[in-house]
Amino acid sequence: MFESLKKKFSRTSDKLEEELIEEAQEENNLEEESGKKFSFFSFGRKDKKEEEDSKSDVAKIPQEVESIQETDTSDDETSDDKDEKSGFWSFGKKSSDNKEEPQEEESAEEIQEEEEPKKSHFWSRNKEEDTEESEDADEKTEEKKSRFWSRNKDNDSSEENDEDEEPSGMFSFITAKTISEKHLEDILWELEMGLLEGDVAMEVASAVVDSVKDDLVGRKIKRSNDITEYTYNALRNAVAEIIDIPGKSMTEMIEAKKAQGEPLVVMFVGINGTGKTTTIGKLANYYLKKGYTPVIAAADTFRAGAIEQVNYHADKVGVKLIKHQKGSDPAAVAFDAVEHAKAQGKELVLIDTAGRMQTNTNLMDEMKKIKRVAKPDLVVFVGDALTGNDATQQASKFNEAIDLDGVILTKADADSKGGASLSIGYVIKKPILFLGMGQGYDDIKEYDADWMLNQLFSESGEEVNINEA
Structure with missing residues (x-):
């Protein structure tokens, strides 16, 4: 990455x-x-x-x-x-202990040879310790x-x-x-241009360059x-x-709502083709394995095949899908899903909405109606990490129109540039909640800033597995 x-x-x-x-x-x-x-x-x-x-x-x-x-x-x-x-007394003791077994008398010279090592043992041990200490010091x-x-x-x-x-x-x-500003002038300009080429937002590139400059100037x-x-x-x-970017995790919010006897209602928005519906299937699977019971609302009633697509994912992971006929009111679908979760004691409602461009005024108004009726606790923008700065601009427009609470980036594992991952949260001042890391239902990871930092500052091949940490 x-x-x-x-x-x-x-x-x-x-x-x-x-x-x-x-x-x-x-x-x-x-x-x-x-x-x-x-x-x-x-x-x-x-x-x-x-x-x-x-x-x-x-x-x-x-x-x-x-x-x-x-x-x-x-x-x-x-x-x-x-x-x-x-010592001397132990020698005498040995002699007395061995009275029953007759032994040959030892000569005075042999006795002296045995006593001398025992008497000098204390001093020789100190000498050995002194020698070892001097060797350690050397x-x-x-x-x-x-x-x-x-x-x-x-x-x-x-x-x-x-x-x-x-x-x-x-x-x-x-x-x-001493590092001075003249040493850094051309180098930081090249860094800023490189960041912009890597789809990093202008304000983010400037913030990085300014921080590096403040940190390095004056270093000896x-x-x-x-x-x-x-x-x-x-x-x-x-x-x-x-x-x-500070913010509560979705898991923490589920627990807080569960304590109140209410489900956590999450509404997903974004443009077509970013992997929004697949992400909903991944999240349903993720929280199902954590012991929660999600329900999905098929509130994309405009696009042909959208209901069938989200129904496929719901069946695959084994969760309930609330759906109406094609062309029906999306806000009504979302409302019914929330009421179903409350009645059945389910902890999580995932609302799929129609993909729309941020410039489409009519569809943006429809999205605002869904929010007004379903009253979601979280409005989450799903963006494609591979689109780089476009994803950041899209999130900014959605944030202005509907006030986002967080971001999920898909295809992060295939992102070689990293512009969206570095920029999107900082630009809209909202946290990244999850990263899509592959095509399987298990290929999703709760965002961790420390993990992300390690990916950015490790060599190729050292990335941490999404199931680790």
Whole structure:
């Protein structure tokens, strides 16, 4: 997903590094260091790895404490045993214990040889500990020296680190450089143009560029890896602010309405061909598996075959469909579906409406009538992610006409540009609720801003499965 955006983000980092290194060469302010250069996306993997390591370390603490307690106990017992068996008195005790078994008398020299190791044991143990401590100190000193020059926090030569690093050398600046606006002017202009080419809305592209600029200007850079890390974090923070639109999930709203003894009524709007009816079938299946009982209203009575189409999906997932004859009043169908849900104690009503262009005044007025009669708790716009900026413009028009509560984007898994996913929620200031991730009924995912951020800032092939997280 979003390969085009990923390339633009990575290219921004590369261009800034080229700019600073070229200037440093002219100033004779550049030297090559030992170590390897981290790739742009390696910082995301390292953050995830550090988080997992910290969680595993916390989990190990109780086991380590228990192990220490057991060791202390065993040490006490061992020391007691040693006190009884060691030294001059234990030798005498052995002699008395073995009276029944006649043994040859040991010479004084043999006795002395046995006693000397026991007497010197305490001192030799301390010497061994001192030697081990000094060796540990030497190892730590060498490790610090190695870390200073390599700038490699995970300097263990593991295969995973080799994958995270590029084979090229790492550079440092003799005198630290400060990122200024002149370094970023051309680079951020190129980023903004790239975002616009990727169907990102103008106001979103401007917001990303402004945020990155504020984050990077004034940063002091010592090593080339610093440039990559700072740029990665600046872009990630900028996008995080864009895609995280606050709002309740549909599941939370169902629970809230259920507590009141009422169904959650959801009305779906959008233009023809965006996958609105299929999305309704996916949502019915999704909440059926969660233990709820949905009902679908076939309120698209204008288009030929629309009732048959939604009936097909209802039968496939096994939910009740409320329908009237073709050409009947769509608002009446929606009303009957809501009354059926209340009477049967069903928790969710999904209202399918006719697809219409946002410029069709008559159909938009009909949609307003359905809203007025059915009184939906949510009005959801279903848009095609592959249409990019068109989906954002359509959502804006629908929002102006009927006041949307949320968005569902279909075909998100096939979206290489990512313009609609990045822009649509920010432009209309309404949350994305679900993402369509395939053609099957199970191929739908509740929107998660953190999940989306990971998709935008991970390399190809690292996407999280929709059933995960």
